[in-house]
Amino acid sequence: MMAPALFQAGAVSQMDPSTGVYLIAAIVKLVVIFTICMVGVAYSTFAERRISAWIQDRHGPNRVGPQGVLQVLADGVKNIMKEETYPNFASKALFILAPGLAFLPAMVAWAVIPFGSPLPTPWGRIDLVVADLPVGFLFTLAVTSIGVYGIVIAGWSSNNKYALLGGLRSSAQMVSYEIAMGMSTVCVLLLAGNVSLGVVVDQQARMGWNVLLLSVAALIFLISAFAETNRLPFDLPEAESELIAGYHAEYSAMKFSMFPMSEYANMITSSAMIVTLFFGGWDIPFTHWDNDAPWTVLKSVLTFGAFATKVMFFVFFYMWIRWTLPRFRYDQLMALGWKVLLPVVLAYIVIVAGAVLALDAAGVARGPAFGAILFGMNVVLLAVLVFALDKGRLVSPSYARLAQDRVARLRAASAQRSIVAGGGGQ
């Protein structure tokens, strides 16, 4: 009987997938990636507290250990020792299931992300990716789309109206932004011609990073990733000023702790996705030394370093945004997703597909020149998009300038209301 394609996808490496060494290598990769992620999750909670303190000009946790680095351990011990509470009339099985369901998908999604150039070993070449599935990043999108169940079930099973509202908001938000996110990856597909993330990294090494070639898609993916991870300015499911703590209002101790952990795990995973799809993955910029054989251990180490640096930058970027921007109103969130991102990304797909078709027809080879032409096109498109968005009509924060006619209408409406209120005898 033939092994299905799932198990044969690693066949690009010289190592025979049917040997025991391959299995051992896979297990080692699993353990290493899982450990790095868990430590990353723990320390990004610490980093968030220190970075928020730095941005707000305070000290942050700096007492446990040198510069507070052991704060993470103290928090872990505290959360495990705390009392577990269950709300009355909660659906207990679902209440316990929800935190795990929120956390697992973020970890599973790591399986397809390549994190370094192939590692040569005496037993053959090992690709530094846990499983190079033929469905590539579609797997990540599918698995992260399951993550919303954790939040929705947590909100519903808590038997609390604030939690339920948080769960409802989360489901609507996730479904809305998933579409824009999926559409923005279509542009990557147009250039790479394959969903395998290894191929996407390769294409970026040859043509230039996709953030330059597909700037608008990168921007939309980045915005959607913020919405998918429920991070500010999209953290309406747990908006503390409106919903106490939203979907996890009823949770305590380690079960509560699982929700922030899943949020940080999601941040790291989506940072890795942003890096791999748009920022060259493990590619070291300005050199082709790292992309070609002969593979050495040094190359693997350096490319992993490049990948980790980029991912850490985006984790920092998440925190930077959180402590800089205010939260959206719910109608602004929906308007941004459906009235701005979706039409923009659909138009962009058409434009990019047309450009790729024209360049291929003109006989431009898929290389640096191809990339340069696309980059030029993107500069123009990005300028047009930013100009259109900056008019403050569609996504207007409270301080945005309003159009004159809109101000007049708002004033008229407000005058109307005060007349009605006055007439009512207030």
Add this chain to the structure above:
Amino acid sequence: MNEFYPLVYTFHFYLFGLVALAAAIVFVTRKSPVAAALWLVVVMTSLAALYVMLDAEFVAVIQVLVYAGAIMVVFLFIVMLLNLGTLSELGEIRGKWGRIAAALVGLALVAELAALSRAAYSLRVTVPARSGPEAIAETGGVIGSIAAPMFRDYLLAFELTSVLLLVAIIGSVVLARKRSEHDAG
């Protein structure tokens, strides 16, 4: 390693099949709509696992991404929004006659499926002569082997389906609009 492969494969195939069947039975017997919807998610993910084992990874991923990850989330959203979780009137549609009718329809379906599996009919779709990873690679990979027929041989049908879906969307928008105008006036 490889000598155990057929055993492992068979075991997992039947495992996921059993999980799908058991979850489906639990799904149709739940009184609470939320619980039923969640069991349906289990059915869908087990089906996705079966698709993976049948070398159809793309179908499996789309199953999870679209059905479990999007459609069921919207279902849950609506069920939770209407707060149907504790209503007992929902059980009323399952009266004596309702049960009998459901049983009859179910039996008819089983009979039809049995008849279909025995009938010697010819499929009018292109089924690849061989299966397995090599055949999939020849026809353009797990995605290409689905995309090529869809966008070449059956392009018209595909586009017509999307127009049909568009009609449904526009219809729902029109219906929603009409009611809100009525409420306002």
